[in-house]
Structures are given as structure tokens and as C-alpha cells.
Amino acid sequence: MPRFSIVIPTRNSAYSLKHTLMTCINQKDFDDYEIVVSNNYSTDDTEEIIKQINSDKIRYYKTTKSLTMVDHFNFAISKADGEYVFVLGSDDGVHTYGLYALDKIISITGEKIIKCAYNYYYWPNVVVPKLQNTCIIHDFFDKPLYDFSDTVDAVNKAIDTPFQCLAVLPAIYISGVVHRDIINELLKKTGTVFDSLSPDIYFGFAVSALTHSFLIVPIPFSMAGLSGTSNGMTCIYNVNSTDYKNMEKIENANGRFPKKWLLGTPTICDALIADFTCAKKNTCSYEDINLDYVKLMRAGLSERYVIHMYNGDSGRIAFEAELEIIKNHIKNDDSLSSVFNINSLDIKNYTFYPTEYDTAPYVTSGVIKPDLSLFNVKNIEDAIQFAENLLYPKGRIDSYLSLLAEKWKNRDVVKYFFEKFSDYTKVGIFATGPHTERMIKTYNQYCGKGANLFLFDNDSKKWGKIWHDMEVLPPRAIPEKDLDILIISSRKHENIIYESIKQYSNSTKIIKLYDKNSEHALPDNTFDN
Numbered sequence: 199m200p201r202f203s204i205v206i207p208t209r210n211s212a213y214s215l216k217h218t219l220m221t222c223i224n225q226k227d228f229d230d231y232e233i234v235v236s237n238n239y240s241t242d243d244t245e246e247i248i249k250q251i252n253s254d255k256i257r258y259y260k261t262t263k264s265l266t267m268v269d270h271f272n273f274a275i276s277k278a279d280g281e282y283v284f285v286l287g288s289d290d291g292v293h294t295y296g297l298y299a300l301d302k303i304i305s306i307t308g309e310k311i312i313k314c315a316y317n318y319y320y321w322p323n324v325v326v327p328k329l330q331n332t333c334i335i336h337d338f339f340d341k342p343l344y345d346f347s348d349t350v351d352a353v354n355k356a357i358d359t360p361f362q363c364l365a366v367l368p369a370i371y372i373s374g375v376v377h378r379d380i381i382n383e384l385l386k387k388t389g390t391v392f393d394s395l396s397p398d399i400y401f402g403f404a405v406s407a408l409t410h411s412f413l414i415v416p417i418p419f420s421m422a423g424l425s426g427t428s429n430g431m432t433c434i435y436n437v438n439s440t441d442y443k444n445m446e447k448i449e450n451a452n453g454r455f456p457k458k459w460l461l462g463t464p465t466i467c468d469a470l471i472a473d474f475t476c477a478k479k480n481t482c483s484y485e486d487i488n489l490d491y492v493k494l495m496r497a498g499l500s501e502r503y504v505i506h507m508y509n510g511d512s513g514r515i516a517f518e519a520e521l522e523i524i525k526n527h528i529k530n531d532d533s534l535s536s537v538f539n540i541n542s543l544d545i546k547n548y549t550f551y552p553t554e555y556d557t558a559p560y561v562t563s564g565v566i567k568p569d570l571s572l573f574n575v576k577n578i579e580d581a582i583q584f585a586e587n588l589l590y591p592k593g594r595i596d597s598y599l600s601l602l603a604e605k606w607k608n609r610d611v612v613k614y615f616f617e618k619f620s621d622y623t624k625v626g627i628f629a630t631g632p633h634t635e636r637m638i639k640t641y642n643q644y645c646g647k648g649a650n651l652f653l654f655d656n657d658s659k660k661w662g663k664i665w666h667d668m669e670v671l672p673p674r675a676i677p678e679k680d681l682d683i684l685i686i687s688s689r690k691h692e693n694i695i696y697e698s699i700k701q702y703s704n705s706t707k708i709i710k711l712y713d714k715n716s717e718h719a720l721p722d723n724t725f726d727n
Contacts, residue, residue: 199279199280199281200230200231200232200279200280200281201230201231201280201281201282201297201301202230202231202232202280202281202282202283202284202297202300202301202375203231203232203233203234203278203279203280203282203283203284204222204231204232204233204234204284204286204292205234205236205274205275205277205278205283205284205285205286206218206219206222206233206234206235206236206274206285206286206287206288207236207238207267207270207271207273207274207285207287207288208235208236208237208238208240208244208288209237209238209239209240209264209270209288209427210240210241210242210244210427211240211242211244211288211289211425211427212240212242212243212244212246212247213242213323213425213426213427214288214289214321214423214425214427214577214578215235215244215247215288215289216247216250216251217291217577217578217579217580218286218287218288218289218290218291218423218578219233219235219247219248219251219253219256220251220579221291221292221293221294221421221578221579221582222255222286222291222292223251223253223255224294224579225292225294225295225296225297225298226294226295226298226592227295227298228297228298228301230301231255231280231297232255232256232257232278232279232280233253233255233256233257234257234259234274234277234278235248235256235257235258235259236259236260236261236270236273236274236277237258237259237260237261238261238264238265238270239260239261239262239263239264239265240260245258245260257277259273259274259277261273267397267429268392268393268394268395268397268400271285271391271392271397272390272391272392275381275391275392280378281377281378282300282304282375282376282377282378283370283375283376283377283378283381284370284371284372284374284375284376284420285370285371285372285398286371286372286420287371287372287422287423287428288427289321289423289424289425289427289428289578290372290420290421290422290423290578291319291420291421291423291578291579291581291582292419292420292421292582293418293419293420293421293582293585293586293590294582294583294586295419295586295590295592295595296419296420297419298595299417299419299595299599300312300314300375300419302599302603303415303417303599303602304375306599306602306603306606306607307344307413307602307606309412309413310376310377310379310380310409311368311374311375311376311377311380311405311409311412311413312374312375312412312413312414312415313347313368313369313373313374313412313413313414313415314373314374314375314414314415314416314417314418314419314420315336315338315341315373315415315416315417315418316336316372316373316418316419316420316421316422317333317334317335317336317418317420317421317422317585318333318334318421318422318423318424319332319333319421319422319423319424319578319581319582320332320333320423320424320425321423321424321425321426321577321578322576323425323426324424324425324426324428324431325426325428325431325432325435326431326435328508328509328553328556328557329424329557331570331571331575331576332557332567332568332569332570333421333567333568333570333575333581333584333585334565334566334567335565335566335567335568335585335588335589336416336418336564336565336566337564337565337566337589338416338417338418338564338598339594339597339598340564341416341564342416343415343416343598343601343602343605343606344413344414344415344416344602344605344606345413345414346411346412346413346414346639346640347366347368347411347412347414348410348411348639348642349368349406349407349409349410349411349412350406352366352367352368352402352406352412353367353403353406353474353484353487354487356402356403356470356474357470357474357487357489357494358493359497360465360466360467360470360494360497360498360501361466361497361500361501361504363399363402363466363470364398364399364402367399367402367403367406368401368402368405368406368409368412369398369401369402370398370401370405371397371398371401372398372420372422373420373422374412376405380405380408380409383408384404384405384408387408387480387481388404388480388481389480390480393476393477393480394472394473394475394476394477395468395469395472395473395476396469396472396473399469399470399473400473400476400477403473403474403477403478403484404477404480404481406477407477407481407483407484408481410642411639411642415602417595417598418590421578421581421582421585423578433464434464434466434505435505458527459527460491460494460495460498461495461498461499461502461523461524461527461528462523462524462526462527462528463502463520463523463524463527465498465501465502466498466501467494467495467497467498467501468498470494471489471491471494474489475489492534492537492538495534495538499524499543502517502520502524503517503548505517506520506550507548507549507550507551508550508551508552508553508555508556509550509553510550510551510552510553511550513550514545514548514550517545517548517550518545521543521544521545524543525540525543528540528543566588566589568584568588570584622682622683623650623682624650624652624679624680624681624682625641625650625651625652625681625682625683625684625685626651626652626653626654626676626679626681626683626684626685626706627651627652627653627654627684627685627687628654628655628673628684628685628686628687628688628695628699629654629655629656629686629687629688629691629695630653630655630657630660630665630670631687631688633687633688633689634653634687635666637685637687638651638666638668651668652668652671652675652679652681653665653668653669653670653671654670654671654672654673654675654676654684654699655670655671655672656673656695656698658672673698673699673702676699676702676705676706677702677705677706680705681706681707682706682707683706683707683708683709684699684702684706684707684708684709685709685711686708686709686710686711687711689711689712692710692711692712692713693710693713696708696710
């Protein structure tokens with residue numbers, strides 16, 4: 199079994215596929231992977247491209263007929279044999295250090311779902327002229343080494359900010375890798391890996407129902423390419439692409455496209471509604487999460503405006519035409535017109551800016567958007583090399599990995615205690631702060647959110663208040679909770695806290711983490727609160 203499977207579903211994308219494959223083949227310092235290329239009955243030169251490259255890394259498959267995008271994703275991933283799997287579009291790319299870095303991160307953390315940062319490259323044939331042959335590159339060295347995202351929080355954030363849903367959900371497409379055990383668990387529970395309208399959004403919602411949290415690291419291992427054959431760009435910008443319309447026809451025949459769009463015109467909110475609803479049904483989860491359709495309509499309206507706001511007069515004309523479609527759609531639906539103010543949909547309420555505002559190069563907050571015309575960049579293979587020369591030399595990658603390994607080896611405070619005291623189920627944590635915040639995240643990851651965890655503090659101003667979904671209790675409440683153990687969660691004030699609560703040691707085992715003379719102290723750690 200190879201360490202990684204790179205799964206590439208493709209349809210009529212020979213223009214970009216060659217360069218996508220070369221980024222996968224040109225991996226440095228790592229060789230334990232396979233590339234699964236699945237050709238969805240293409241009519242272009244896809245097979246010829248595979249023959250020309252002639253790499254023993256590539257396993258090539260072709261469908262016997264045109265499949266829906268979702269069915270094709272399921273077909274493609276079924277051919278993967280790797281321990282960890284991720285999916286690339288046929289215009290995306292993998293950084294040359296990408297698999298090397300992922301393998302090290304997995305070896306350090308052992309995590310089964312890892313979400314990474316990723317960069318963007320807009321191909322010369324992308325449907326939006328002002329974006330053609332540009333890229334957005336993220337630095338990572340000033341970011342936190344890692345973080346965990348609670349999956350329920352991620353789902354709520356995705357619903358609250360639909361346009362950012364792919365950025366906050368766990369992913370197997372472009373920005374994330376997932377262990378085979380998780381994929382098999384999803385298959386066992388629902389009978390499919392991908393479903394609904396958008397396979398990547400659906401997967402994020404569905405897999406969130408199977409786990410408590412996922413690891414986030416700031417280092418990019420991939421670059422998302424957006425080209426003339428990108429389904430997402432074609433849909434968002436309402437481009438009348440022959441191949442996209444053909445795929446839409448196939449999807450409609452399979453009942454996957456909505457019978458009507460929420461705003462009368464397609465938005466990412468429509469995909470989110472379809473995908474969340476399907477994941478909710480398939481996984482029998484999220485019973486306490488309901489969609490606010492009016493809020494989603496407003497988000498969809500904002501999405502359409504953002505698409506046009508930097509296109510000057512042409513943007514104003516295009517958006518005004520969409521507003522007419524939206525107003526007519528709302529006016530003809532009593533349930534919508536009763537809650538949505540049609541009079542607010544006036545083009546005069548929106549400001550439009552010259553295209554130059556959105557195309558100028560910039561450097562800000564660890565993000566770089568250069569003018570690639572100055573650097574002879576012509577495809578994603580070139581763009582990846584440019585980004586690596588600029589920000590990702592091997593030495594920086596190794597420095598990040600070394601820091602991650604140093605911090606990670608001592609992070610599992612709660613895991614340590616539950617391995618050592620496996621019978622303890624009612625746990626108290628004393629003191630609030632960054633140290634405790636990390637402990638709670640770790641506890642929720644391994645033990646599940648809402649388990650028997652209690653929080654205490656000496657500060658009377660905090661008593662009774664909610665901190666990270668937990669009520670802060672006074673010390674006098676310690677005996678009432680009948681705790682198995684009480685962990686002092688502070689390095690600087692550990693002895694002071696112990697002196698203030700040692701009177702409760704007869705009823706509760708009090709743990710001092712940092713006192714080396716303590717029986718239950720951690721053998722080594724780096725928490726410094």
C-alpha cells in the first residue's frame with residue numbers, strides 16, 4: 199500500500215492535465231505514492247498525454263460513458279490504494295516538497311484528517327480576463343504551527359459564511375488529506391464517499407459527522423488551479439461552456455441539480471444547501487442545525503455582488519441583470535417575498551470599482567499576489583516553481599517541520615493522562631488561559647465534546663460565566679462534582695493554586711503537571727502558560 203494516492207478525475211482537460219501530472223511526478227525527497235488518473239469519457243487528447251508522460255507512477259482508467267461529476271469522483275477514488283488519499287482537479291498542482299512535508303507531518307502527529315493552506319493559480323484561459331495568469335501565494339512561517347478545528351464549529355462557520363465553506367470544512371480535495379480508515383467509515387455509514395451537487399462541499403459536511411476535530415497546518419502542499427475548464431469558475435461566472443452545459447444536463451438527468459435556484463440564478467449557497475441537506479440525511483447527523491434560507495439568500499446576493507464589484511461599468515450592467523432575475527424570482531414566490539425586501543435590491547445601493555483595483559499586485563499579511571507576466575510563467579508547473587523559489591526553499595520547510603516536531607511531542611497532556619488513568623472519566627481543570635484552551639481542544643478531540651469535564655478558577659469575576667462552552671466554577675464546587683482527578687492547568691502559578699485548593703485533596707486527586715517531584719507530573723512538556 200503506497201503512503202499516498204493522488205486521485206485526478208479529468209474530463210476534456212488535456213490543456214492543463216500534462217502540467218498537473220508533472221507537478222505530481224516532480225516530487226522531491228519522497229517516492230512512496232501513486233497517481234490515479236480517471237478519464238471521464240473525454241473526447242480530447244487526454245490518453246495521448248498519459249502515453250507521452252509514460253510514468254510508472256500513473257495508474258490510468260477511463261469510464262465507458264460520461265458520468266456525473268459526483269459519480270465520476272466516486273469511480274476515481276474507488277481506484278485508489280493509498281494509506282492517505284487526496285483529490286486534485288486536472289488543472290491543480292502539488293508543490294514539489296508537498297508529499298515530503300505531508301509525510302513528515304503525518305509521522306509527527308499521527309492525525310487522520312489534515313487540512314493545509316493552499317495557493318491559487320489562474321490559468322491564461324480562465325474565464326475572467328482580469329485574473330488570467332495571476333496567482334496568490336501564502337507564506338506560512340509567521341502562522342501558528344498547527345491548530346485543531348472542532349468539526350461542529352466548522353460546519354456552523356460554513357453555513358454562516360457560504361462563500362468560505364471550502365476554507366473551513368475538512369477536505370479531501372486540493373487542501374486536505376484523509377486516511378483510508380475515515381473513507382472506509384464514510385462508505386460503511388452512507389454507502390458513498392461523494393454525493394449531492396458538489397462532491398468537495400458534500401464531503402466536508404459528511405466527514406465532519408464522523409469525527410470530533412481535524413488538524414490544521416499552515417504550510418501549503420498544493421496549488422489550486424482555475425482554468426477555462428474549471429466547473430466552479432464556469433458556474434460562479436455563469437459562463438455558457440459547452441462541456442459544462444453537457445455535464446449539467448447529465449447531472450440534471452440524475453436529479454442532482456436543484457429544480458430551482460435559491461435566487462433564480464446559481465450561487466454557492468445553492469450547492470451548500472443541497473450538500474448539507476444530503477450529508478445530514480446520509481449520516482443521520484446535525485439534527486440541531488437548521489438552515490436559515492433568508493440568511494443564505496443574503497449571503498448568495500453578497501456573493502454575486504463580489505463577483506462583479508471590481509468590473510466597473512460592465513460589472514454594474516451584469517449585476518443589474520442578475521438583480522432583475524432575483525427580484526422576479528422573489529416576487530413570484532410568496533414565501534420569499536414575505537421576508538425579503540425586494541425594494542432593497544436597487545443597483546444604486548451598490549458601488550463598483552475599476553478593474554485596476556482588483557488586478558494590481560500586492561503584498562499584505564503574509565499573502566503575495568504578483569504579476570506573473572514579468573516572470574515568464576505560463577502554466578501551473580511554472581507557477582509552483584515560482585512560488586517555491588520565492589517563499590518555500592527546502593530549508594524553510596525543514597525548519598517548520600523541526601519546530602512542529604519539537605512542540606508536538608509534548609502537546610498531548612490530556613491524552614497522556616487518559617492513557618495513564620484510563621478509568622478516570624470525571625475530570626476537573628483548574629485555571630483558564632491558553633494552556634487550558636489547548637487542553638480542552640485536545641480533550642474534545644480524544645474524548646468527545648460534552649464529556650464529563652469541569653472547569654474551575656480562583657477569579658470570582660469568572661464564576662458562572664461561559665468559557666469555551668463551559669461554565670467556570672468556584673473552588674468550593676470541587677467536592678460537589680465528585681471528580682476522579684483535578685488537573686492544575688498553569689505552569690507559572692501551579693504551586694500558588696495548589697496551596698489555595700489543597701484542602702480538597704482528601705476528596706479529589708489533585709495533579710501538578712510541572713512539579714518534577716509530583717508523582718503524576720508530565721515527563722516532559724513545553725506548555726508555558
